Every structure is written in structure tokens, then in C-alpha cells.
Amino acid sequence: MTLLENPKIRAATVSIIAAVGLAVTKLFIALASGSMAILASAIDSLLDILMSGVNFVAIRHAEQPADECHPFGHGKFETLATLFQSLVITASGSLILFESVRRLLAGPVLQKLDQGIGILAISAAVSFFVARYLKKVGKQTDSSALEADSLHFSMDIYTNTALLVGLLLVRWFDIPWLDPALSILVGLYILYEASQLIRHSMGDVLDRELPAELQQQIKTLIEEQQHGFGSYHGLRTRRAGSRKIMDFHLEVCKHMSVQDAHDIADRLEKKIERAILGADVTIHIEPCAQQNCPGVDQCDQVKSRFKTEG
DSSP states (O other): OOOOGHHHHHHHHHHHHHHHHHHHHHHHHEEEEEEEEHHHHHHHHHHHHHHHHHHHHHHHTTTTTSSSOOOTTTHHHHHHHHHHHHHHHHHHHHHHHHHHHHHHHHOOOOOOOOOHHHHHHHHHHHHHHHHHHEEEEHHHTTOOHHHHHHHHHHHHHHHHHHHHHHHHHHHHOOOOTTHHHHHHHHHHHHHHHHHHHHHHHHHTTTOOOHHHHHHHHHHHHHHHHHGGGGGGGEEEEEEETEEEEEEEEEEEEEEEEEEHHHHHHHHHHHHHHHHHTEEEEEEEEEEESSSSSSOOOHHHHHHHHHHOOO
16 A cells, blocks of 8 residues: 555645645735734644644554554554644644734734635635545544644634634724734634643543543443353553554453463454454453353353354
């Protein structure tokens, strides 16, 4: 598979191209018009370039298979990319707030607003389609980096639309102070979204357990096959990029051979990995603790049912 045949790499490439086109156009219009609103949007698009570039590199590394130095794979490259994005977005939101307040106090001077209104309308439309595409691929591949990038483009839709309405009001009613005032709201919104990204990425860095609904799905998959073994306990889960790592203890009849117990665990691992995208399952086999064991014959019957129904 070539790089562009990988859906995650292709999506990251589309993101970079869209971000470059929007950023260059907005920056040119912002400098010509003197609008802080358009400049804020241009800075946001410049950040999109940086974020998309970081995602491209992170996803390429995250897609590499496990090796001697990284036996659990490279999935946390995506997590680190998400954390880096959130910190840079925080810095950009703070910069926009500072400059907006400064211009609000100094008094803005605006010109060529028609061009700014046009570019904001185009930008909102492009961001809408790119955000939908990134979100779709991010969901399909369970990529936290692409979902973060999709969120950033989704922010562009709302901010560009709000700024577009604001510039129309400035043009129609001659209220230039509205331009930096709207930029302050954009800056606050960016800071809020950045805080959400930080919370999400730090959860992965600190090995927070998988969401409750996903854990319930794992338990259901195990219990559906419980006619092949006794019980299970000690389920632990965590996330590394788009990989979902889990392990648990599985009790089997103490009269089973190692091969039979291994076959049961292997089938269960494959069942979970087929049902949950990116699952990485490790099962620890334990002998059952029942005092009155039904015996090896009963274990053979259990094993036979497991092979037939699994």
C-alpha cells in the first residue's frame, strides 16, 4: 500500500492542502483590509497548516508496526500530536484575545470589507466539507489526531460564519468596534476547545481506561463465549492513539491441556479484535478454583461446544 492509499495519510494530506490555500488568502485580505476578525481567522488557518503537518508526521509514525523498542506499537504518536495541537491552539487563542483587546482600546480602522466578507464565506464552505471528510475518516480509522483536526476545521465553520455576520453588520451599520469585539469571542471559543483537547489527550497519556460503553461491549463479547471457560476477572483497558489495549484473566478447567486452553483464549482474542477496531487483546489463563471439578471429560465437552459455536 502506497502512502496515499492509506485513508489516514490521504485525509491528512487533504487537510494540509486546504489549510495552506485558506491561510494564504485570508492573510492577504487581512493585511489589505486591516480587519482583526479576518486576521484572527488567518492565524487560525496558519495553525491548521501546522496542525495538519503534525498530524501527517504523527500518523505516519503511528501506523508503523511494533518493534523491539516499541512492543506496544507507535499509537501514542497520535496522542502526542493531539496534545501538541491543543497547546498551540491555546497559544493562538491567547494571542487573538490580546490583539483584539488592544485594537478595541485603540480604535480599529477598516477598509476593503467586501473582499473580507467574500473570503470568510468561501472559507466557511471549504471548512465544512474538509471537516466532514476528516471526521468520517477519523471515525472509520478511530484516529484521535484526525478527529482533533476535524474539530479544528469545525471551529473554522462557526468562527468564519460568526465573523462574516459581524463584518456584514460593520459594513451596513458602521460599527467598527464590533470587529475586534467579535474576535475576542473567537479567542475565548478557541481557548475552550483547546481545553477539551487537552483533557482528552492527557487521558490517553495517563492511560485512562476506555469509555464505559466500550468496556461493556468487551464484557458482552467475553460473556457470549463463556460456555468455553469458567469466569474472567481483572479487565484492564487503555488507549494508545487508535489502538485499544486490553487484558484480563480467564479461568479454564484445570484438567485442560495447555493447547486446549490456548485455543479457547486465541478464539476469544480474535473475536474481540474482529468486533472492535484497533483492539489489542492479551489474555492470562488461570486454572479454575472449583473444589469439585467436573473432570476432564466435561472439559472436553465444553471445549467441543466452544469450537462449534465460536
